[in-house]
Amino acid sequence: MVDYRVLIPGWLDPDRLTPPDAQSGVEQLAGDTMGTSWSLSLVRPAGLALDTVRSGLEAVFSAIIAQMSPWEPESELARFNTAPAGTAFVLSPEFAEVLDAALRLAHGTGGAFDPALGALSDLWGFGPPGPVSKPPGKNAMRASAATSGWQDIVFHPDTGVAIQPGRVKLDLCGIAKGYAVDRGASLLDELGVSSFLLEIGGELRGQGVKPDGLPWWVKLDDPPGCNTTPVLAALHGVSVASSGDYQRFFEHAGTRYAHTFDPAAKRPSMHGMAGISVIHTSCMMADALATAFGAMPPDAAMTYARSRTIAARFVVRTPAGLKECLSPAFEALLQ
Numbered sequence: 001m002v003d004y005r006v007l008i009p010g011w012l013d014p015d016r017l018t019p020p021d022a023q024s025g026v027e028q029l030a031g032d033t034m035g036t037s038w039s040l041s042l043v044r045p046a047g048l049a050l051d052t053v054r055s056g057l058e059a060v061f062s063a064i065i066a067q068m069s070p071w072e073p074e075s076e077l078a079r080f081n082t083a084p085a086g087t088a089f090v091l092s093p094e095f096a097e098v099l100d101a102a103l104r105l106a107h108g109t110g111g112a113f114d115p116a117l118g119a120l121s122d123l124w125g126f127g128p129p130g131p132v133s134k135p136p137g138k139n140a141m142r143a144s145a146a147t148s149g150w151q152d153i154v155f156h157p158d159t160g161v162a163i164q165p166g167r168v169k170l171d172l173c174g175i176a177k178g179y180a181v182d183r184g185a186s187l188l189d190e191l192g193v194s195s196f197l198l199e200i201g202g203e204l205r206g207q208g209v210k211p212d213g214l215p216w217w218v219k220l221d222d223p224p225g226c227n228t229t230p231v232l233a234a235l236h237g238v239s240v241a242s243s244g245d246y247q248r249f250f251e252h253a254g255t256r257y258a259h260t261f262d263p264a265a266k267r268p269s270m271h272g273m274a275g276i277s278v279i280h281t282s283c284m285m286a287d288a289l290a291t292a293f294g295a296m297p298p299d300a301a302m303t304y305a306r307s308r309t310i311a312a313r314f315v316v317r318t319p320a321g322l323k324e325c326l327s328p329a330f331e332a333l334l335q
Contacts, residue, residue: 025043064183070118092160096155099172102115115174119144123140131250175287178284196216203241205283217234218232218235223244240286246258263295276313277313293312302314311329
């Protein structure tokens with residue numbers, strides 16, 4: 001029998017939550033979106049058709065893809081990335097909301113989260129051009145570094161206008177999935193669904209409790225070889241996002257090159273962040289923070305999480321093996 005550590009949000013009081021009255025119990029939906037899969041477990045209120053839920057979610061996800069996907073050549077983001085220098089774009093409200101959050105976090109993290117590293121992502125095999133089997137040459141690295149970085153993006157949040165500074169490629173993959181989860185959760189709320197667990201590519205948000213009165217339990221991701229006691233999180237009004245160097249990577253000459261970039265070095269992060277989990281009320285912020293922490297040295301990531309009361313769990317590669325580090329806010333949620 002597996003032992004677990006249990007993480008419960010401080011405001012979750014099972015005695016004060018009324019289980020939904022549903023004759024059909026828990027139902028599931030699933031599909032593909034944003035280059036990955038999505039799934040939904042829900043307690044459907046009377047009178048709401050399951051097809052209405054599916055079509056509504058798929059419409060939300062499709063709209064975000066049309067706005068922010070680097071893989072869609074006609075998306076807003078792709079058109080921004082290929083526009084001449086000085087071109088001004090009036091972004092859709094959703095795109096503007098995500099870009100505003102991304103740039104604010106870029107400023108707040110000193111660039112650890114950088115939404116303008118699309119050229120680097122393409123060069124290292126993590127973007128639309130496809131995978132590579134070895135690191136790029138120095139000349140190519142210098143050229144992509146010269147057109148990467150959030151500081152050159154001019155954005156006016158009051159009008160939603162963004163100006164292309166010239167050859168800069170936005171890449172919102174470190175925040176858009178979380179945003180899609182938040183938008184999907186908002187739709188479910190509008191449809192009257194008060195009990196659900198929504199997931200896109202491992203980013204999750206839970207709300208309410210199941211008919212048996214139990215919360216939506218989620219096991220936090222662990223990188224391979226992690227031998228710590230696993231964590232079960234009760235998701236009610238909170239989200240969890242995970243990242244790490246084990247998710248998307250290639251190896252060459254004994255070195256692992258993962259999809260999270262160190263913006264200062266302009267190359268894949270080598271800080272040994274094997275696994276990261278962030279608990280937050282916003283899935284968009286959990287997603288972006290998990291990305292940012294992967295670009296930081298572990299000590300800097302912990303200092304940031306501690307100073308901002310962020311519930312974060314890091315699994316760090318050390319010469320002695322994998323080491324777990326928990327922020328005070330994360331520890332406070334463990335029961």
